Amino acid sequence: MDGETVLKISGQIYGAVSTKKEYENYHLRMMYKWGSGKYEPRADAPSDSGILYHCQEPQGAFWNCWMQSQEFQVQNGDSGDYYTIAGTGMDIRSRKVVKPGAKFNIYIYDPKGEYKRFKSGEDGRCRKNTNYENPGVWNQLDLVCIGDKSYHIVNGNVAMVLERSVVYDKDDVATSLTKGKIQLQSEGAEVYYKDIEIRSVSKLPIEFFSLEN
Template structure:
């Protein structure tokens, strides 16, 4: 009886200790994170939409409802290639970014077919105030976000695309504009957790629902795809060690929430 009592007591203390460690760990993990989106408005963000001047939120494309940044096109007619981006006001260099996204609704009339269930988070982007009115894409790196098309075919998310840029992948400059990740396919209107770990102009990691799905290095200006830019901005071969973070609008309604960042500048060598 006495032995059983002590065994029960030790078991209880062990469980309490484990729970305490978990709580301490969770508390420590939360330290250092900054909310980029306050859940109320986008006053700390800039809008730049193709065919429009910086600061013009054409058609109320980027809006806040229910503590969510919603990207919508209900005030558009034809999409007319009005690709847009919502930029946080401060550039970053070494950081860990976390966010959640989901696709909703139908592709806007006139949007390119490749933008179906397609969006992205741009980073190491040029300052939107340096973009010309008729510049379609910012010179930047993109964490491309995709959803499955419901046809049973794989369609990974957390890929890399490179408007006006290049990256080093598997030891050499990537030949393609986009590199697929190893992620699962996520169908339907479900929330997916995305993360970026960016270490200046060295290592970059893409994480989806806790799994590292892609990594590469040496982001730099170069390549094509971006058009209508100021030639002084596009200095091919220049390494990108910092830049702006932006949410993308390209014809597919999409939601973003819980956008936060942790500064990793202490890892600079």
């Protein structure tokens, strides 16, 4: 594309591109840009993809498409949101928003809010509080994972800080989830990724130090 090497995900089939190895304590960076293709059952919905991290086998654990994982949502207008995937959980400072007629509870990231446990079910999503995406151009995503804590960063802005990453067993007993494979979702929309880089870290990179201060 424009003389650059890019990864094109058509979105026509629900699935994912997956790493072969697991990662722990890392900084993942990439650029993304939406294409024009959109397909059923999301032809009329916002373009959608996602970074799935701390992924656990088997493939197809969720909807026969994706591994059990934590999701850094990549969706037109919603990039930076969090979703639980197939029995995972996170603690996130947030506030509840009352919206008449809403099917599920709505929670928005609030760095000064109370900790809320998000897990599969009605409370499986936390929304970012600001849209940092620039429409129609390349956008930068940074995912930083250190121990059981992670940071969703969009165009250099913190979308949310997530803590105490866990996975639940069939008896609803939680165990720490700090590593796994990484997947990029194909979910009904054409999307391009480029400049994908990953490096090991033991603390938050200095360029993001202000996020915790």
